[in-house]
Amino acid sequence: MINNSAAKSRLEAQLAELTGRRDRILSDLAEPLSPDFSEQAVEMEDDASLEGQASLIMREIASVKRALTRIENGTYGECVRCGNKIAPKRLEARPEAALCIECARKEQ
Secondary structure: OOOHHHHHHHHHHHHHHHHHHHHHHHHHHHOOOOOOHHHHHHHHHHHHHHHHHHHHHHHHHHHHHHHHHHHHHOOOOEOOOOOOEOOHHHHHHOOOOOOOHHHHHHHO
16 A cells, blocks of 8 residues: 555655756856857756756656655556556655556656
């Protein structure tokens, strides 16, 4: 059986951590480039990496928010694709999981 209260707490903590990481990255990206051209090249490479990280974090944030919505709607723990129950062990490992293991394997 899934403990929605515990899952909600874990998801909210995960959301806070992800939001903090996103905010730090966005703050780094907002800093102006160095006036030194050679230093600008390095900074631009770093910025490209940070933008990729920010994109991944934004997807994770969206996934966690959808999981919190499923808790609110009473559908948490049900596969969004087939409607079967998601294994409790899977939800322990990935509380934001929206797919049962069978549907997740089909996505790969």
